[in-house]
Amino acid sequence: MYLDLDGQGARYAQLIRALKGAILDGRVAAGARLPASRSLARELDVSRNTVLAAYEQLQAEGFLLGRVGSGSFVANVGSATPQKRSANSLVAPLSSFARRALANTDGRRIPGHQHSDLRYDLQYGLPLANPLLGSVWRREVSRAAEHVEFDYPDAQGVLALREQICDYLARRRGVPAAPEDVVIVSGTQQAFALAARVLLEPADTVVLEDPHYRGARQVFAAFGAHARGCRVDNEGLVPAALPSSARLAVVTPSHQFPTGALLPLSRRVELLDWASGRHAWLIEDDYDGEFRYGGRPLAALKSLDRDGRVIYIGSFSKALFPALRLGYMVVPASLREAFSATKWLEDRGCNALEQATLARFMADGGFERHLRRAAVALRARRSAMLNGLRRHAGDAVEVVDSNAGMHLTAWLTRASHADCERLVAHARTRGLGLYTIAPYCLKQPPRPGLVLGYAGLPPADIEAAMKLLGKCLHETGLAPSR
Numbered sequence: 001m002y003l004d005l006d007g008q009g010a011r012y013a014q015l016i017r018a019l020k021g022a023i024l025d026g027r028v029a030a031g032a033r034l035p036a037s038r039s040l041a042r043e044l045d046v047s048r049n050t051v052l053a054a055y056e057q058l059q060a061e062g063f064l065l066g067r068v069g070s071g072s073f074v075a076n077v078g079s080a081t082p083q084k085r086s087a088n089s090l091v092a093p094l095s096s097f098a099r100r101a102l103a104n105t106d107g108r109r110i111p112g113h114q115h116s117d118l119r120y121d122l123q124y125g126l127p128l129a130n131p132l133l134g135s136v137w138r139r140e141v142s143r144a145a146e147h148v149e150f151d152y153p154d155a156q157g158v159l160a161l162r163e164q165i166c167d168y169l170a171r172r173r174g175v176p177a178a179p180e181d182v183v184i185v186s187g188t189q190q191a192f193a194l195a196a197r198v199l200l201e202p203a204d205t206v207v208l209e210d211p212h213y214r215g216a217r218q219v220f221a222a223f224g225a226h227a228r229g230c231r232v233d234n235e236g237l238v239p240a241a242l243p244s245s246a247r248l249a250v251v252t253p254s255h256q257f258p259t260g261a262l263l264p265l266s267r268r269v270e271l272l273d274w275a276s277g278r279h280a281w282l283i284e285d286d287y288d289g290e291f292r293y294g295g296r297p298l299a300a301l302k303s304l305d306r307d308g309r310v311i312y313i314g315s316f317s318k319a320l321f322p323a324l325r326l327g328y329m330v331v332p333a334s335l336r337e338a339f340s341a342t343k344w345l346e347d348r349g350c351n352a353l354e355q356a357t358l359a360r361f362m363a364d365g366g367f368e369r370h371l372r373r374a375a376v377a378l379r380a381r382r383s384a385m386l387n388g389l390r391r392h393a394g395d396a397v398e399v400v401d402s403n404a405g406m407h408l409t410a411w412l413t414r415a416s417h418a419d420c421e422r423l424v425a426h427a428r429t430r431g432l433g434l435y436t437i438a439p440y441c442l443k444q445p446p447r448p449g450l451v452l453g454y455a456g457l458p459p460a461d462i463e464a465a466m467k468l469l470g471k472c473l474h475e476t477g478l479a480p481s482r
Helices: 011-024 037-044 048-060 096-103 131-145 159-172 188-199 214-222 265-278 333-347 352-363 366-392 417-429 459-475
Strands: 064-067 071-074 182-185 205-210 226-233 248-251 281-285 310-315 327-330 397-400 407-412 449-453
Touching: 011 048, 037 048, 048 064, 048 071, 096 214, 131 352, 131 366, 159 182, 159 310, 159 327, 159 352, 182 188, 182 333, 188 214, 188 248, 188 281, 188 310, 188 327, 188 333, 205 214, 214 226, 248 265, 265 281, 352 366, 366 397, 366 407, 366 459, 407 417, 417 449, 417 459
Parallel strands: 205 226, 205 248, 248 281, 281 310
Antiparallel strands: 064 071, 182 327, 310 327, 397 407, 407 449
16 A cells, blocks of 8 residues: 655654545545555655554544454545545635745755855855864753753743843944844844835835845835835945935945945935935945955944934854844834834744853953954955855956955956856856846846855865856956956
8 A cells, every 4th residue: 555654753653644644535435445554654655653653643543443353444524536626726715915025936046055066156145164063062051050040941042141232342343232222133034124124115116226135125025015226336325326216225335245346434424314304214234344454344234323223234144154143223212112012923932952052152252352363264265266266266256355254256358247147157167156246126227237245165165165166267268468
C-alpha cells in the first residue's frame, strides 16, 4: 500500500494523516481492508506499535472499522469517488496586504540562500564568519539563562539592554537617548514594519534614496505606500530633489546604501529643515555605522535633531550575526507610546534570553572587543578587494571607496546594462557570484554597477575572486585596456 509520509512530527501522526488523505480522496475505497499491522510496518519501515497506534486513532475517529480476527476496514465516510480540487479553491480570497506582501517578497534573495554552489560569492549581506564569537556567545547564553526572568519581557525591550544601547550610542555615534526612547526589535525589517504601522496610511508617500536598501521598499509597498525616489550623487542624497510633500523619508547619511557616499553636514541640516517644515518623519538607517576604516565619521543625523523628527535604526545583524535577529529603534518622545503599543501587539516583545545575553556581552566589554577584531578582519578584506580590483579589473571599473562598511560599489566604465547582466550570468558559470546595483534602484541608474560584498570571504579568496573577475571581464569583451 503506497502511503507518503510527510516527515512532520511523530511517525504515527504522519501515518494518520497519510491514511486520512487516502480515504478522503477516495484512493482507498469504503469497505477496503487495510494491510495487517506487521505487513504495513515492514513496508513503511516503522515499528508495529506505530501502525497499531494509527489504526486505533482512526477507529476512534470513525475512519476505520475493526473486526476481530478479520482486520481493519475503511468505513463509509462519504467520499466514494475522488474529487479533483485545485489548491486555490481551498483558500479564501487574500487580503490586499497579503497580495502586496506576496508581490514584494522573494525568499530566494536572502543572502547565502541563493547560490550555495558558488566558489566565491560576493553577495552583500553575508556575515563575517568568526568561530571565536560562536563559542563566546554560547557561554554568555548559559550565564544569562541563570538570571533571565521567565515571564513575558517588556515589549519595548529588556531594560538592561536598552541601557547598554544608550551608553553605546552616546559614546560611538553621538546620539543622546534615554532607555524609554529605545524599542528593541527583531531586526531592521521589523523596524520598518513598525514605522509603517505607526506613521503611514495606505497611499501615503514614502521617499527613498535612489538607489536604496530594497528591504525598506518591500515593506512599505506591502503596506500600500507609494515609494518616490530621491536622487543621490557622490555626496549622498540631494535635499533639493526631495518632493514637496511626503509622510516619511528613509535615509542612510553615514554610509549611503549602496553607493557609499557620506552626507555632509550642510545637507543634513537641509534634510532636517525639510522634515520639520513639512511635519514629516525621517528614518535614519545606520546599518553598518560600527565599521569605519579611516577618518573621523560625522555624528549621526539623530544627534542634530532638535524637533523630534528622526527615528534612528540600528541592527546587530552586521555587527554580530544575522541569526541573532535583534535590532533597535530610538524614537522621538512623541512616538514612544505608539511604538511600544504597536510592538506589544506585534509579538509581545523579542526573545528575553537573547536580549539578556547581549546586555551582558555589552556590559562586560565583549561587544566592543568583538567590533575591534571584526574591524581588523574587514579592513584586510576590503584591502584585498581594492588591490585585486586594481590589478585584475583596471580601468574597466570605477570603484567608490567610502572607507566604511562591508561592501564596495564598482561602476563598469565601458559596459551597457545588458553587458553588465551578461557579465553576471557568465561569472556564475565560472563559480563567481556578482550582483548588479539595478535591484536597489527605482529608476535605471545612469550606468551599470556591481555591489561587491567582502565580509563573507577571507582575503585569499577575495584575491582569487578578483582574479576570476578579471578573466570574466576579458571573456565577455569588457576587459581593461592594457
